Amino acid sequence: MKRGYGGLVGALAITVVSGCAPHHPPVSPRTDYSTITRTVTVPTPSSGPTGALDTAPLTEAATTSCPLVELAAAADSIGMRLARITTLTQGSAVVGCRFYALQGNSLTTSEHLPGPNQPALEIITSTYANSVAARNAAVALAVAGTNQQVVTLTGGVQGDVFRTTFDPTDGRSDWTLVLNKDATLVIVRTAVTDSSLDAVGVGNDVLPAVA
Helix, strand or coil: CCCCCCCCCCCCCCCCCCCCCCCCCCCCCCCCCCCCCCEEEECCCCCCCCCCCCCEEEEEEEEECCCCCCHHHHHHHHHCCEEEEEEEEEEEEEEEEEEEEEECHHHHHCCCCCCCCEEEEEEEEEECCCCCHHCCCCCCHHHHHHHEEEEHHHHHHHEEEECCCCHHHCCCEEEEEEEECCCCEEEEECEEEEEEEHHHHHHHHHHHHHH
């Protein structure tokens, strides 16, 4: 998916999110989502590469905020109007989030936003035995994609961006970022095809929240 707008937040009003930049458009009337919890099978690579300490199934549940990154920051980084958020948990631990694009609006079509069941952005973290194991896992994921590039994020953290399949309608053209912060592996998958900088931006947003 190409970016459909200049980093503006979608139509869902989420009152717990703060810090929205002034250039965001007015938020339309609040839409309330009931909490629905379901176990999901997350496709590779978000199911976690071999070697993660916790390999339990992930559970996706509707929420109003993500502990890893705010909705406004995520929308700005990937340049899409985002509306719905879910968390991904293993046991009692939140290990990731999914952000879904605005739906039911003319902008959904004109800005080529992903459909209601396809996340625009997915962030998943996994814990490894040590930093070397986490870094090796990141590299293994990166070399399985195409157009691999090494990038340096805030604080000198090294990561890799590459193209792979996330939104099936994009083929193997969506940009993904993998990095490790000590023994924690972070995977940032985007439905963005035009620039790897979007995934890198999300990575920088997420780093402060990673232990």
